[in-house]
Amino acid sequence: MSIQAPRGTYDVLPDQSAKWQEVEQKINELCRLYQYKEIRTPIFEHTELFQRGVGDTTDIVQKEMYTFQDRGDRSLTLRPEGTASVVRAYVENKLFGLPDQPVKLFYTGPMFRYERPQAGRMRQFVQFGVEAIGSKDPAIDAEVISLAMDVYRSVGLKSLRLVINSLGDTESRIAHKEALIAHFAPRINEFCSDCQTRLEKNPLRILDCKVDRNHPLMGTAPSLADFLNEESQQYFDDVKGYLENLDIDYVVDPNLVRGLDYYNHTAFEIMSDAEGFGAITTLAGGGRYNGLVEDLGGPQSPGIGFAMSIERLLLALEMEKVEIGDSQNLEAYVVAMDETTKKKAFSIVKNLRENGISADMDFGGRKLKAQMKSADRKKAAYVIVIGENEIANGKAAVKEMATGEQVEVVFEQLAETILKKKSLGE
Incomplete structure (x- = not known):
């Protein structure tokens, strides 16, 4: 079970x-x-x-x-x-x-x-x-x-x-309460047990009853507005x-x-x-x-x-079909081409987060195509690709997912570049 x-x-x-x-x-x-x-x-x-x-x-x-x-x-x-x-x-x-x-x-x-x-x-x-x-x-x-x-x-x-x-x-409520008791008392036996209990204690609550809301006396009950x-x-x-x-x-x-x-x-x-x-x-x-x-x-x-x-x-x-919560979307997804580049990708994710950029990466050992699909499902704004060539050149390929535009950015300027693009987009 x-x-x-x-x-x-x-x-x-x-x-x-x-x-x-x-x-x-x-x-x-x-x-x-x-x-x-x-x-x-x-x-x-x-x-x-x-x-x-x-x-x-x-x-x-x-x-x-x-x-x-x-x-x-x-x-x-x-x-x-x-x-x-x-x-x-x-x-x-x-x-x-x-x-x-x-x-x-x-x-x-x-x-x-x-x-x-x-x-x-x-x-x-x-x-x-x-x-x-x-x-x-x-x-x-x-x-x-x-x-x-x-x-x-x-x-x-x-x-x-x-x-x-x-x-x-209090004065208005007391006067209204007395009028309600006089109104409901002669036929209170036609109401539910809760209303019968409320008659003396708090007859105003009878007007809020869901069971007897269609009873004829409800429509003719004294209005509190008349006792203010x-x-x-x-x-x-x-x-x-x-x-x-x-x-x-x-x-x-x-x-x-x-x-x-x-x-x-x-x-x-x-x-x-x-x-x-x-x-x-x-x-x-x-x-x-x-x-x-x-x-x-x-x-x-x-x-x-x-x-x-x-x-x-x-x-x-x-x-009303109003959508909220989009502010939680992922800003950067870092793709490691293989196990040898994973440590560099891991350090880049850490640096992006330290600069206030939401970042993530793959932890399942998936291939490039599967990682790109994951970035798309997570609605990542940017994908940063780290491969052997990128390690050798000290630059990462940064792709803007909305436009498909891709640029090369030195590792040390990745956070600055994404923050600048983000501010221009806002």
Whole structure:
């Protein structure tokens, strides 16, 4: 019996890893431009963190977490999302005491949820997320949304749609909650068991139910927009104003509630409108979570953030037929004609690499024709041929694969010549 990867996991093979690396490089560069600093938190945390931070009425906590007891009989959970861990680190390490607020953080790493695997949604997935903690300025909401949009634009995605909503402050949420209970209670027995449980605890979550989304009461449920107080409405108007200032198009969807309990005020999702993407079009989601820091034992520190699946980003690239990862292509392939010239070829490869040129050679004892085919498969920009004549003359034959042009270059100038040709090509 062969051992295979567990259901819902996968291997990122070399022909795909270049795409991942390019996405991660663009993310790191954008975060540098926006001045978000990286934070790395443990892959597992105390289960209580997610029960308190994510919410015990969510599907994540109730159905999807990988939870286990350690040898000290402590309940630990593989992290299903990133925000709770980042906020825990913010509180534990007293980042609220830093003079410059908000503290702007980003993370990239694996998350784990026990759900039905499907395209772009696996049980182990890689999530990039941003958290800006310590400011209630609506401008930071717009900045966070702008950063998310820029990530997708930087890799060439165009079929994007930003959807936003306001979940209001505590006062607005309480008034809306009472209206939802009154609306659903008379016929709650017609809904799934999860919705029946949510009725009193968090009826807003009923609107996010996948099982009962076509129930007639869903379409007539009270809209949160009708319960926003003056302060909440002004906050939402300010966020929209800043988005317009950044020339970011958006659509207001009063039914957007997001799936986690900690959200309030701004909520948003970025969708893919690419043809063939499937029923689940959400690429990224996020929102404001004033109160989460206090729930985890910290001082009043309002925050906002988002998270995106790298797998779904790559799926969107596939749907839009956008190719990335070509920057990993081989620049120089050194061909040794026989065993007597192999040592010289080996030293040339070393020198090219020391000068920042990606270089490779044959390690299988193949003939010239087979080596040339290998260089072609690897998409080498240049092939350097080393034979007995080249050794005797102190020069190598350098062939530019794209044009077929071939020149002789002294060994000591090989790196300089390729770097010069490379700069002219760029």
